Amino acid sequence: MKFVAVTSCPTGIAHTYMAAEALEQAGKAAGHEVQVETQGSAGSTPLDPAIIEAADGVIFAADLEVRDKERFAGKPTIDVGVKKAVHDAPGVLNQAIAAVEAGVSTPAATAGGGSKDPATKIDRNASVGTRIRQYLMTGVSYMIPFVAxxxxxxxxxxxLGGYEVKFVPVDDVINSFDVMSRMSWAALMFQTGAVAFGFLVAVLSGFIAFAIADRPGLVPGFVGGSISVAVGAGFLGGLVSGFVAGFLALWISHWKVPKGVRGIMPVVVIPLLSTFVTGLLMFVVLGRPLASLMDGLSDWLSGLSGSNLILLGLILGAMMGIDLGGPINKVAYTFAVTGLSTAGLTDGATQFRVMATVMGAGMVAPLAMALATTVRKRLFTRQERENGKAAWLLGLSFISEGAIPFAAADPLRVLGASVVGSSVTGGLIMAFDASQRAPHGGIWVIALVDNWLLFLLAVAIGTVISAVLVIIFKGLGSNPALEAEQAADAAAAASAPSTAAQPTA
Incomplete structure (x- = not known):
């Protein structure tokens, strides 16, 4: 059979492309053809209409709404989350085969999807906890490019210009920019980066509200986030204002109004009322308590030293390694980048150390799996060894999701080793006083890491610990996937025709 697929994840980085590769490999292994369109953060190249026309079925492995969905109208379609495709691509393919054999086109395939609006995908039938996480991840996914x-x-x-560059007035950049001056270029970068950082809370709040109420939530969400910055409530205020604005806009949009008013509801009434009430709540009721809470959190973080900082590093490292890009990992990363955004314009030494801790610990799991598959190949399947080659680059680039294929096949042993190694790396980075001012990039931004040699040493130590633990754990227990592969190889060898010379007549 021939299948086309679309993959996307909230951040549009790792899971989008890992799901695409997993589906392609599963199709090849089963004798089917799967061609994938990745709708990631770098944009996408649409599938050729002729390829779609020739396809027997369609697979949507997406956590965001698929763009231009109407292209697939009339085709048997399945719609699963992106993690399902990463963890169980053969199962997803079997589900798609069953849909083709049933010959029924699903509503998802025939619904219009040509809107160029920002994308989100919220399961309205999911539990409250799941929906809250989806709302948050929508906001975070749109915030991350501004952070980076x-x-x-x-x-x-x-x-380029030293830390004194932050004291260069913006008027000097506007009126006295010198193309030949290193300090002018440094000041330009600093002021541009500061403006990008200025959008973070508003974008986070706006897209949380958008996930809740769709377009009516954007205006009150962005305004609420901007108010959070103005009153000093920061990211905590942005989270609160996003939910407040979203649910207000959603409630107002469901009002029963006369026909004559319906036309102006989305343009005037909803943004006017929801924005005013959000502003009232953030300025008068919620702003000051949230600002006090943020100040307390900042004071606590800045006051940490010695063993307390190492303990924080151990905890953050474990969080980065426990679910490899999942909700706990994202909480630790968001904690780091939100601290970095406030520290980037001040001294914020502790926040920079937190960012280095999270980045270093997040590199450990994929690097450890790459090392383990290189050192002890016989403990891993052929597919795992191939994944291990890719994991070198993913780990060096601070993409923790590079270890997901291994964790999906053997969660207890892989995640157990990952938590230990990542935690050790986090504690060592804090102990070594390494700090990082860039929110992403891994090895490619090593020049921006203070005490970079010790940073690399901490990552290497954690990687070796995790790799050794994985090898030990794999050696102690059974590996059904590997055993099945070895049995299949033995059967194939036994049934192969003999190459010995046969006597002639």
Whole structure:
């Protein structure tokens, strides 16, 4: 059979492309053809209409709404989450085969999807906890590009012009920019990065509200996030304002109004009322308590030292290694980048150490699996050894999801080893006083890491510990997937025709 697929994840980075590769490999192994369109953060190249026309079925492995969905109208279609495709691509393929054999086109395939609006995908039938996580992840997914752009620009400005660059007035950049001056370029990078950082809370709040109420939530969400910054409530205020604005807009959009008013509801009434009430709540009721809470959190973080900082590093490292890009991992990463965004314009030494801790610990799991598959190949299947080659690059690039294929096949042993190694790396980075001003990039932004040799040493130590533990754990227990592969190889060898010379007549 021939299948086409679309993959996407909230951040549009790792899971999008891992799901695509997993589906392609599963199709090849089963004798089917799977061609995938990845709708990631880098954009996408649409599938050729002729390929779609020739396809027997369609697979949507997406956590965001698929763009231009109407292209697949009339085809038997299944719609699963992106993690399902990463963890169980053969099962997803079997589900798609069953849909083709049933010959029924699903509503998802015929619904219009040509809107160019921002994308989100919320399961309205899911539990309250799941929906809250989906709302949060929508906000975080749209915030991360601002974090990366602003954080790396500010970090580069410090590397180019020193930390005094933050004291260069913006008027000097506007009126006295000198193309031949290193300090002018540094000041330009710093001011541009600072502007990008200025959007973070508003974007987070706006897209949380958008996930809840769709487009009516955008205006009150963005305004609420901006108010959070103005009153000093920061990211905590942005989270609260996003939910407040979203549920307000959703409630107002469900009002029963006369026909004559319906036309102006989305343009005037909903944004006007929801924005005003959000502003009232954030300025008068919620702003001051949230600002006090943020100040307390910042003071606590800045006051940590010695063993307390090492303990924080151990905890953050374990969080980065426990679910490899899942909710717990994202909580630790968001904690780091939100601290970095406030510290980027101040001294914030502790926040920079937190960012280094999270980045270093997040590199350990994929690097450990790459090392383990290199050192003890016989403990891993052929597919795992191939995944191990890719995991080198993913780990060096701070993409923890590179270890997911291994964790999906053997969660207890892989995640157990990952938590230990990542935790050790987190504690060592804190102990070594390494700090990082860029929110992403891994080895490629090593020039922006203070005490970078000790940072690399901490990552190497954690990687070796995790790799050794994986090898030990694999050696102690059974590995059904490997045993099945070895049995199949033995059967194939036994049934192969003999190459010995046969006597002639």
């Amino acid at each position: 752009a602003g954080g790396i620009l500010i970090a580069l400005s410090f590397m």
